[in-house]
Amino acid sequence: MGENIFGFVGRDMAVDLGTANTLVYVRGRGIVLNEPSVVAINVKDGHPLAVGAEAKRMIGRTPSNIQAIRPLKDGVIADFEICEMMLRYFIRRVHPRRFSKPRMVICVPSGITGVEKRAVQEAAEYAGARKAYIVEEPMAAAIGAGLPIHEPTGNMVVDIGGGTTEVAVISLGGIVTSQSIRIGGDELDEAIISFVKKEYSLALGDRTAEEIKIALGSACELEEELHAEIRGRDLVSGLPKTIVTSTKDIRRAIEEPLAAIIDAVKITLDKTPPELSADIMTQGIVLTGGGALLHGLDVRLQAETSMPIVVAPDPLNCVALGSGMCLEEFEALQQVLSYSSSSR
Numbered sequence: 226m227g228e229n230i231f232g233f234v235g236r237d238m239a240v241d242l243g244t245a246n247t248l249v250y251v252r253g254r255g256i257v258l259n260e261p262s263v264v265a266i267n268v269k270d271g272h273p274l275a276v277g278a279e280a281k282r283m284i285g286r287t288p289s290n291i292q293a294i295r296p297l298k299d300g301v302i303a304d305f306e307i308c309e310m311m312l313r314y315f316i317r318r319v320h321p322r323r324f325s326k327p328r329m330v331i332c333v334p335s336g337i338t339g340v341e342k343r344a345v346q347e348a349a350e351y352a353g354a355r356k357a358y359i360v361e362e363p364m365a366a367a368i369g370a371g372l373p374i375h376e377p378t379g380n381m382v383v384d385i386g387g388g389t390t391e392v393a394v395i396s397l398g399g400i401v402t403s404q405s406i407r408i409g410g411d412e413l414d415e416a417i418i419s420f421v422k423k424e425y426s427l428a429l430g431d432r433t434a435e436e437i438k439i440a441l442g443s444a445c446e447l448e449e450e451l452h453a454e455i456r457g458r459d460l461v462s463g464l465p466k467t468i469v470t471s472t473k474d475i476r477r478a479i480e481e482p483l484a485a486i487i488d489a490v491k492i493t494l495d496k497t498p499p500e501l502s503a504d505i506m507t508q509g510i511v512l513t514g515g516g517a518l519l520h521g522l523d524v525r526l527q528a529e530t531s532m533p534i535v536v537a538p539d540p541l542n543c544v545a546l547g548s549g550m551c552l553e554e555f556e557a558l559q560q561v562l563s564y565s566s567s568s569r
């Protein structure tokens with residue numbers, strides 16, 4: 226490996242293929258790419274028009290001949306061809322030359338099937354990887370959050386992404402118990418859309434709903450509840466309309482999917498062997514993924530589980546950093562790989 230006259234040729238890379246965002250980590254350089262997992266295609270001929278941030282900007286704004294697609298939306302690969310196209314595009318962007326092929330670690334939602342995992346591996350190899358290894362998302366998240374996963378101690382990680390929430394207890398480098406549900410940040414956005422529709426007869430786009438969630442969303446009562454204007458289309462008149470909503474309203478709106486996420490944590494705790502629960506009681510549950518940034522989620526989870534809760538520093542990057550660390554120490558990767566395939 227290492228530097229040569231061709232630049233980063235041959236540098237191994239790790240890819241966090243998330244339902245909302247894809248990140249690429251290059252060995253020795255860190256995270257070099259961070260883009261939404263979105264592809265805009267021309268419906269007529271199936272050709273991609275834009276990938277990543279540019280494609281995300283098109284969501285909800287496309288004419289009938291363009292479609293903005295999120296190939297991994299619900300934690301399953303909805304459209305394999307588009308997924309492969311996107312992966313290939315991102316890999317080529319950070320590894321433009323093909324003199325020597327990199328080894329690649331790919332992190333996928335743990336809910337995808339064995340066939341889909343194999344297909345992702347093939348796509349990566351087709352896109353220029355010498356060999357592609359699949360790492361389970363909660364494992365990468367735990368490593369990226371700095372948890373001592375190889376120790377004989379219970380480590381609990383909750384990764385809340387766009388389309389999925391993964392909860393896992395890890396000890397001695399292996400997953401002891403885990404739960405993966407297809408509810409994540411997207412469901413909170415959708416809940417905001419239906420709430421605003423029902424309460425105010427106002428139609429919102431996905432992007433606006435996400436912005437509202439980030440600005441006003443919370444998981445527990447705030448010291449000072451805030452009010453804000455939101456804009457959408459009146460369902461009756463069809464005209465633009467502005468309404469005033471509050472953090473309290475939005476909290477009510479997202480309660481149902483949020484409760485489902487909290488339940489997944491409780492169920493996993495229930496299934497955790499007592500020795501490991503005791504470890505978690507002292508170490509705390511670590512939150513990763515973009516959903517970890519929801520205001521007050523730590524306080525709420527602490528109240529509901531009686532466990533200390535820690536939001537990982539840099540939660541959106543944990544999975545990419547964790548899979549990147551596997552690259553930096555390839556031996557660690559092999560251990561994780563063999564453990565994760567035997568523990569399931």
Ligand code: ADP
Binds near residue numbers: 411
């Ligand atoms: P994935 O791994 O599935 O690609 P990410 O870990 O990148 O997902 O997280 C994306 C999700 O996190 C989206 O649903 C996004 O709306 C949500 N998110 C990002 N920032 C915040 C925030 N500050 N508050 C609440 N949710 C957030």
Ligand code: MG
Binds near residue numbers: 241243362386514544
């Ligand atoms: Mg993720």
